[in-house]
Amino acid sequence: MENEQASSIHHALAEVTRLGDDVYINNRHYKLLKEVNGEIDLDLLRQKYDPYLDQYDFLVGDVSSEHLRLKGFFNDWVRTSIDKKIATVVDYLTEYCNPGSSYFILELAEDNSENERIESYRHKNNKRKQNNYRSNKKENYKYRERKVKKTKFRPKKNYAQTKKGGRHVFVIKKRRDK
Numbered sequence: 001m002e003n004e005q006a007s008s009i010h011h012a013l014a015e016v017t018r019l020g021d022d023v024y025i026n027n028r029h030y031k032l033l034k035e036v037n038g039e040i041d042l043d044l045l046r047q048k049y050d051p052y053l054d055q056y057d058f059l060v061g062d063v064s065s066e067h068l069r070l071k072g073f074f075n076d077w078v079r080t081s082i083d084k085k086i087a088t089v090v091d092y093l094t095e096y097c098n099p100g101s102s103y104f105i106l107e108l109a110e111d112n113s114e115n116e117r118i119e120s121y122r123h124k125n126n127k128r129k130q131n132n133y134r135s136n137k138k139e140n141y142k143y144r145e146r147k148v149k150k151t152k153f154r155p156k157k158n159y160a161q162t163k164k165g166g167r168h169v170f171v172i173k174k175r176r177d178k
Contacts, residue, residue, distance in 0.1 A: 011050055011051060013046050013047060014026050014045070014046050014049035015027070015046075016042050016045050016046045016049065017042075018040065018042060022109075023040070023106055025045070025049055026049075026051070026054070028054065028108065028110065029108070029109040029110050030059065030106040030107060030108055030109060031106065031107045031109045032104065032105075032106060033058075033105040033106065033107050034103075034104065034105040035102075035104045035105075036102055036103050036104070037100065037101065037102035037103075038063070038102040040061070040104050041063070041068065044063070044068040045061065045068060045070075047068075048061075048068045048069075048070055049070065050070075053070060053072050055072065055112070056072025056073055056074060056108070056112075057072075057073065057074050057075045057078070057086070057107065057108050057112050058072065058073040058074075058075075058086050058089070058105060058106065058107050058108070059071070059072055059073075059105070059106040059108075060072075060073065060089055060092065060093070060103065060104070060105050060106075061103060061104050061106075062093070062096075062097040062098075062101055062102070062103035063101060063102045063103070064097065064098045064101045071092060071096075072084075073085060073086045073088070073089055073092075074086065089105065
């Protein structure tokens, strides 16, 4: 039985402690915002917590049929899709959680350096790309040699002749050769 549980977990068990409304997961400080229909099962949280969830500012855990499901949410100011922002946590609870099931919401009490590191990397990387593009464009523009192709003009063939005869002007058209 223990081998089955150990083989199903692909990450190390998290260190979880609770002191009142403060929850510490892997030495990260979370504040308990809301707890509905029961207490947090620390053993389930220890097993289900994945280090991937460190990037989120809020954690929502819901228990249905003795299974804990964890979902992470970002602050509203983080540039991400709308369904990953904390403003949509009510929609998540009504659509994906069983009515009347117990759930809890944890807020990261410290600054999330993971978010800041990702945002700063993206910002620096975008600036680097823009600067490289601009500098390459300017340098290539100054010293670029281009071949000038000679345009070939075809002699104009006159397919229509005008004849003036008296009062009327007649146009005689010939068929073009294909």
